[in-house]
Amino acid sequence: MPLKLADAIAAPDVEERECLWTLNFGPQHPATHTTLRLVLNLDGEVILKATPDIGFLHSGFEKLGEHLDFNQYVTIVDRMNYISPVANEIAWHQTVESLLGIDLTPRCKMIRVIFAELMRIHDHLLCCGAAALDLGAFTAFLYAFNQRELINEINEWASGQRFHPSYTRVGGLQRDVDDAWIGKVRGFMDGFIAAHNDVTKLLNRNRIFLDRCRGVGVLTKEEAINRSATGPVARASGVQRDLRRLRPYLAYDAIDFDVVCAEEGDCLARYLVRMEEMLESWKIIHWAIENLPGGPVNSEIDGRMVLPNQLSVYRSIEGLIHHFELNMTNRKWKPPVEELYTATESPNGELGFHIVSDGGPCAWRVRTRPPSFIHFSLFPHLAEGHAVGDVAAILGSLNIIAAELDR
């Protein structure tokens, strides 16, 4: 039963209450999925005050970005939101390409769209499955993970790595996809709707799941905007903001899809928005795979920006020199001395990169705008007034990824 927020807020100050419990939650706790810590001040079972403590996975991503060049840093951003790695790569290289002034080829754009949407499904499957797992519905998690394995296979076929593909490069991709890859994507698409139905059937009428999600952790539209929420969390609260529509990037302006919104702003709405978004992503991939343009994947801007393919490195002197130029520590790219912020709609929300460039091949400063970090700052606001058991529901619905949270 959700408790009324007003009752808890009207209660006397936290310090004045007697019989106050302090509960330490994390940093190693199954419901946190990864590493974060909460200090909960409880009155009985009601949370009066929640104090998050983060930084248990702070590994200096942004400092590393000042020492690695634009192609090398892609391996690091991969590990940022590790349940949708290619989405991070696309966001990073979009900023770099925008800084360098590179236009992508139509084929590259469409492949990136397919990957971005596959990653959205990838992310939402884990988020919904794990949220259900925390609330006691184990089976949905297994169904979700089975589909994730298929997406991992697609990653592996395209790039050679199943988990962290590092697939994008400045101005293009690591390599082109082949027909077998398209076949794999089609195969995944054919089975996905049935799997989505299975998860829906397991959860949408699951009484326990519904009771533990409905009315829990309500975020109003005003608060969502005031507290900088983006992505599914904001859309579940009625903020109709989707960067794919607002500032179309890649090939999204040509694609027809709906922006999924809900009004309630509770954990159930966030879960439902994610489930619906997977179907929209399915529609986008379906359209994109049928309309995949031919041609090269790497753009040919004055031959100095994009890595040449293997054949031309081995067989022509121009390719060899070109490859050498892009890999010598004192050559590489010469971006303008400027600063740039661009963002993409990652599965979790607005994922943006801010590059401060000093004209060298490594950025002077790389700032990541991490959606998980900002969504976790909502947590005390959402949790206060609810019971301890609701912490798992709220954390699961916010989809906090510790590597992105702490960077």
Add this chain to the structure above:
Amino acid sequence: MEVSLPEDGFLVTKLDEVANWCRKNSLWPMAFATACCGIEVMATGASRHDIARFGAEAFRFSPRQCDLMIVAGRVVMKMLPVLQRIWMQMPEPKWCISMGACASSGGVFDTYAVVQGIDRFLPVDVYIPGCPPRPEQLIQAVLDLQDKVQKTGTFNAREFKSRTRPEGPRPLAMQLDMADQMVAPANYRTATRSWSVVPEVGNHAGESGR
């Protein structure tokens, strides 16, 4: 096995074998999952790879119930005291798998915050390379560990007595003055960080071979 010692006699060695057989087939892992590798641990437990086939599917998140710690993901300065505390809370006999490049050596994260290999501060039995390792690799590591338990284990944990120091490389000790130490070292014994407790970090750089 020395036949002359009564502890290592026929009865004892047979007892060892039975105990090892029981232990190796009922490893209860505790997934100390911090980052990407944690998702692969979940994938290993999920339907496709199904670690239950090897008797190691009983994931428990309480260290008191577990005998195998899988450190999956990088461990940073803020997390290492927690890791050591959890390791101390696990009952004997216990083993540790260092999963992935980050846990084993710091991986790509050679930065100010990341511990460059947990084996500098913890005893590790099996290392898994990869970033992240495939689920098959984790399963292979569990099999290797089962092999190790069967071959070297003793029912009263005599084998641990000879291992009096961490087996990995020692910390690359930078001899810093107190004034230069920006972080007070954390101590798992007191669960505090304080300026008064300083670990004895000798200059092991020469003997570690790194």
Add this chain to the structure above:
Amino acid sequence: MSEGTVAGHTLFSDPAVESIVSGLEKALGVPGGGLKRSSFRDNHRVWVEPARLASALKHLREAGMDLLIDLSAADYLGYQDAEHRYGVWYILENTSTGTRIMVRSWADDPSPCLPSAFDIWRGSDWMEREVYDLLGIQFTGHPDLRRILMPDEFAGHPLRKDYPLRGMGERHHFVPLARDES
């Protein structure tokens, strides 16, 4: 790219951004074009000095820029032609029109300090704490300015340019655990 000039100052190519910035100049009481501005790709920036930053942000909030997308900073120690050591940016968006604008400000050693935007956008809470933690810029008026990512006892600010990538050796200072004692 800026295009066209009126009375000697450049205008933003985007009329919505231009009207917001000219409204801001009016509210701050500076003449038209009094605030330094620049554009690159689709980023439109306006520089506001730290003393006027609080009132500028308040005005922008009232002018409809209700979403604080990002707040962060960079250390410009040794950057070419840099006048100030720290540059801080606020990326704001109007959620009903989609207009986006970047407000830039700066801070300097020895005690870099800026007004907090906590009362204007609650979303700035953790972002300011992060900037304080990693770069050491104080935000006056923030109710709970503590370290957020680094341990509490940590003394440095790792994203400053004078802090080395591999740290000062802190990562090696822990008690090693031997197998027989654990």
